[in-house]
Amino acid sequence: xxGVIQSPRHEVTEMGQEVTLRCKPISGHDxxxxxxxxxxxxxxxxxxxxxxxxxxxxxxxxxxxxxxMPNASFSTLKIQPSEPRDSAVYFCASSPGPLNSxxxxxxxxxxxxx
Amino acid sequence: xxxxxxxQPEMSVQEAETVTLSCTYDTSESNYYLFWYKQPPSRQMxxxxxxxxxxxxxxxxxxxxxxxxxxxxxxxxxxSDSQLGDTAMYFCAFMRAGNTPxxxxxxxxxxxxx
Numbered sequence: 001x002x003g004v005i006q007s008p009r010h011e012v013t014e015m016g017q018e019v020t021l022r023c024k025p026i027s028g029h030d031x032x033x034x035x036x037x038x039x040x041x042x043x044x045x046x047x048x049x050x051x052x053x054x055x056x057x058x059x060x061x062x063x064x065x066x067x068x069m070p071n072a073s074f075s076t077l078k079i080q081p082s083e084p085r086d087s088a089v090y091f092c093a094s095s096p097g098p099l100n101s102x103x104x105x106x107x108x109x110x111x112x113x114x
Numbered sequence: 115x116x117x118x119x120x121x122q123p124e125m126s127v128q129e130a131e132t133v134t135l136s137c138t139y140d141t142s143e144s145n146y147y148l149f150w151y152k153q154p155p156s157r158q159m160x161x162x163x164x165x166x167x168x169x170x171x172x173x174x175x176x177x178x179x180x181x182x183x184x185x186x187x188x189x190x191x192x193x194s195d196s197q198l199g200d201t202a203m204y205f206c207a208f209m210r211a212g213n214t215p216x217x218x219x220x221x222x223x224x225x226x227x228x
Contacts, residue, residue: 033215033216042205042218042219042220042221043205043218045215045216045217048215056215089157091159093159102149102161102164103159103161103216105158105159107156107157107158108157108158108159110157
């Protein structure tokens, strides 16, 4: 079991550019979560999926953010256009179900927008 | 909405000593789960311990144990025989029954001093 795999590990981009973060959950996990970590706000849930279907995206900051899960083994989080305030560490996590299983986190993507 | 409060932004402890990290939460739910996660400088999020609200017995994992006070909505983490490798951010997290997403506290930065 390779764990949750995120790429890239680091991303530096200029304001206005499109950024795509990628996540491969653990095989067989039905739930996938995207979190954002900043010093000021801590860990915030952005969106989560169950069986590839978005369940709650109320944490997505604004229309510049979008997330997809085209199949059970892949998800993307896209920011277009990026802004300096989007700089943060973005975590993907997956959970197997049944209910209340602990989350398994990837190593995160550190995004810096200049 | 549930909230999780960690009132100690930073703590330090001498190697081999015991330290307790505080966490309180606010919920109207009766069935829920509580977690402590560790985030070392590597950025990885590691599950330390988990407690089911319906269990009266406090969870224990080797040197890590919790003091769960349901009426007081308190969930503290005790680390015994602290080791240098325990240096990390520690996050308390709440999960409502139903595999809803984790809600995290802001974290406590623990430094273990040789």
